[in-house]
Amino acid sequence: MKNRKIADIFNEIADLLEIRNDNRFRIRAYRRAAQNVEGMAGNIEDLPEEELIKVPGIGKDLAAKIIEYVSTGKMAAHEELKKDIPQIVLTLETIPGLGPRTAMLLYDKLHIKSIEELEKLAAEHKLAGLPGIKAKTEENILKGIAMLKRGMERQPLGRVLPLAQDIVEQFTKKTRIKKIDIAGSIRRWKDTVKDIDILAMSDDPEAAMQAFISLPHVRDVLMHGPTRSSVILTEGLQVDLRIVGPESYGAALAYFTGSKEHNVRLREMAVKKGLSINEYGIFRVRDNKKLGGENEEDAYRILGLQYVPPEMREDRGEIEAAMEGRLPQLVALEDIRGDLHVHSKWSDGSHTFEQLVEAARNHGYGYFALTDHTQSLGVAHGLTVERLMDQKKEIDALNKKIKNFRILHGTEVDIKSDGSLDLPDDALGMLDIVVASIHSGFRQTREQITSRIVAAMKNPFVSIIAHPTGRLLGEREAYEVDMDAVLKAARQTGTAIEINAHPLRLDLSDAYVKRAKEMGVPVAISTDVHVTAQFNFMNYGVSIARRGWLEKKDVLNTLEVDQLLKRLKPFGRKQA
Numbered sequence: 273m274k275n276r277k278i279a280d281i282f283n284e285i286a287d288l289l290e291i292r293n294d295n296r297f298r299i300r301a302y303r304r305a306a307q308n309v310e311g312m313a314g315n316i317e318d319l320p321e322e323e324l325i326k327v328p329g330i331g332k333d334l335a336a337k338i339i340e341y342v343s344t345g346k347m348a349a350h351e352e353l354k355k356d357i358p359q360i361v362l363t364l365e366t367i368p369g370l371g372p373r374t375a376m377l378l379y380d381k382l383h384i385k386s387i388e389e390l391e392k393l394a395a396e397h398k399l400a401g402l403p404g405i406k407a408k409t410e411e412n413i414l415k416g417i418a419m420l421k422r423g424m425e426r427q428p429l430g431r432v433l434p435l436a437q438d439i440v441e442q443f444t445k446k447t448r449i450k451k452i453d454i455a456g457s458i459r460r461w462k463d464t465v466k467d468i469d470i471l472a473m474s475d476d477p478e479a480a481m482q483a484f485i486s487l488p489h490v491r492d493v494l495m496h497g498p499t500r501s502s503v504i505l506t507e508g509l510q511v512d513l514r515i516v517g518p519e520s521y522g523a524a525l526a527y528f529t530g531s532k533e534h535n536v537r538l539r540e541m542a543v544k545k546g547l548s549i550n551e552y553g554i555f556r557v558r559d560n561k562k563l564g565g566e567n568e569e570d571a572y573r574i575l576g577l578q579y580v581p582p583e584m585r586e587d588r589g590e591i592e593a594a595m596e597g598r599l600p601q602l603v604a605l606e607d608i609r610g611d612l613h614v615h616s617k618w619s620d621g622s623h624t625f626e627q628l629v630e631a632a633r634n635h636g637y638g639y640f641a642l643t644d645h646t647q648s649l650g651v652a653h654g655l656t657v658e659r660l661m662d663q664k665k666e667i668d669a670l671n672k673k674i675k676n677f678r679i680l681h682g683t684e685v686d687i688k689s690d691g692s693l694d695l696p697d698d699a700l701g702m703l704d705i706v707v708a709s710i711h712s713g714f715r716q717t718r719e720q721i722t723s724r725i726v727a728a729m730k731n732p733f734v735s736i737i738a739h740p741t742g743r744l745l746g747e748r749e750a751y752e753v754d755m756d757a758v759l760k761a762a763r764q765t766g767t768a769i770e771i772n773a774h775p776l777r778l779d780l781s782d783a784y785v786k787r788a789k790e791m792g793v794p795v796a797i798s799t800d801v802h803v804t805a806q807f808n809f810m811n812y813g814v815s816i817a818r819r820g821w822l823e824k825k826d827v828l829n830t831l832e833v834d835q836l837l838k839r840l841k842p843f844g845r846k847q848a
């Protein structure tokens with residue numbers, strides 16, 4: 273599948289155009305195309321031109337470029353642009369927070385040849401004095417480089433999970449496998465992942481291992497044995513495969529799912545009972561009798577614990593809860609009835625209301641909230657009050673036409689730098705739902721950002737705070753914010769908090785989600801759809817909710833629309 277590769281090239285073309293200070297609409301067109309190609313279902317290389325031009329954001333010109341790439345492995349326009357701009361400028365631009373212009377400037381003035389060189393110069397304050405570079409900029413560059421290095425160690429789950437699934441699929445096609453599971457942090461749905469751990473059962477481990485190390489993804493083989501092999505993928509990630517027999521499959525699955533901290537606690541409990549647990553099974557120490565290990569549940573049962581779902585295995589109190597029989601009944605994907613953060617063509621989304629309704633219905637939903645951006649976000653075609661009212665007319669008309677489905681009219685109102693909202697209250701008051709979020713001023717102090725969000729929550733019409741910490745995994749740290757103060761204000765004002773399910777956001781993160789639950793703050797799990805395929809991200813959001821111990825009753829969008837409107841601030845808003 274070439275979708276990802278083509279999206280990367282379009283993004284790189286946009287970067288190159290940005291470095292050249294090219295037309296911003298042209299730059300935006302490439303970014304939008306990249307977003308749509310990446311979000312497409314199916315292989316882009318299978319589409320003929322007449323189908324390609326139907327993909328939103330792809331016209332004749334970009335369709336031709338895609339076809340050129342599929343048939344030749346290159347895009348002339350991309351190669352041409354790369355000629356003018358040294359590779360190092362693009363490399364510097366991968367440093368989070370460092371824009372294309374600064375990258376070009378650093379190259380022009382200082383002829384920087386590597387990130388290490390830049391790091392050294394910034395640490396020695398040798399950048400200050402260049403146009404536009406202050407002491408604070410040097411500090412931000414150092415932070416960005418540290419983040420880049422960390423990002424290379426851990427990748428977002430949303431990148432790694434599809435890759436892991438692809439490897440499992442290709443592997444099981446090549447050789448006969450009786451059972452296979454992805455274990456480790458991926459099975460626990462941790463937001464970032466270091467490597468891929470796979471466990472399998474086979475009658476012919478040697479043949480299976482041979483098939484594994486010769487998969488097309490494999491760049492290097494680090495270790496090759498009959499029960500364990502390790503490889504490095506062309507994408508740079510390590511994959512460990514272990515093959516075990518049926519008698520200890522469950523024990524191995526529990527062991528390699530982790531977390532290490534959770535497993536350590538289980539082993540300590542075992543020791544106190546005269547038992548021992550390892551990746552082969554659970555044993556009675558006195559006579560070394562094997563008591564279990566075939567199934568993952570065995571150790572929990574023998575220790576007198578409830579079975580702990582993988583997402584909870586972090587030693588955050590789940591062992592105590594399992595001991596006392598009070599593990600929560602975790603929310604599941606099937607419980608979700610709608611999506612409360614959706615963009616359309618009216619702002620920076622790619623689809624029409626009708627297309628969004630069809631896609632939401634295919635997910636079994638009964639509603640979604642249309643929440644386009646507001647006026648101050650010019651690049652995203654944010655809506656003025658006037659356009660918002662036009663939009664309302666269209667939505668009202670469409671709602672009359674469609675059966676058994678409701679579009680809630682809302683907005684994602686920008687919380688401006690001074691804490692005021694980007695639309696007046698009388699406009700907000702006409703909507704079914706208001707989602708508020710921060711899109712600028714990320715470098716304000718902790719006090720400033722906290723009071724901006726609290727001010728937004730005090731507005732009587734703001735129903736939900738979206739992506740509450742603003743992080744972009746691998747690209748941007750969360751802004752400084754006192755989340756405890758935010759959660760407290762959420763509780764006082766009845767405002768809900770979003771788990772943004774976009775796999776590069778996963779914001780709020782799991783630990784804060786658990787805190788929100790403990791404080792009685794309602795949560796919405798939303799995908800922030802910009803292309804219909806992104807409704808699929810709900811899975812990631814639900815997993816974060818599960819990692820935060822949420823049950824169905826803790827999540828607003830498990831409710832049917834009428835119940836939802838009763839529970840959403842301002843409460844008891846007009847009914848359908």
Ligand code: DGT
Pocket residue numbers: 455456457458462464465466467469527528529530531532535536
């Ligand atoms: P990460 O960092 O995203 O790869 O996270 P994990 O949890 O996948 O960690 P990893 O790949 O180092 O190990 C996979 C599982 O294997 C881990 O969750 C528990 C188990 N494990 C690894 N090393 C140890 C160890 O030293 N002691 C114990 N008890 N378990 C271990």
Ligand code: CA
Pocket residue numbers: 456457458466467468469
């Ligand atoms: Ca791992």
Ligand code: ZN
Pocket residue numbers: 613615684800
């Ligand atoms: Zn949004």
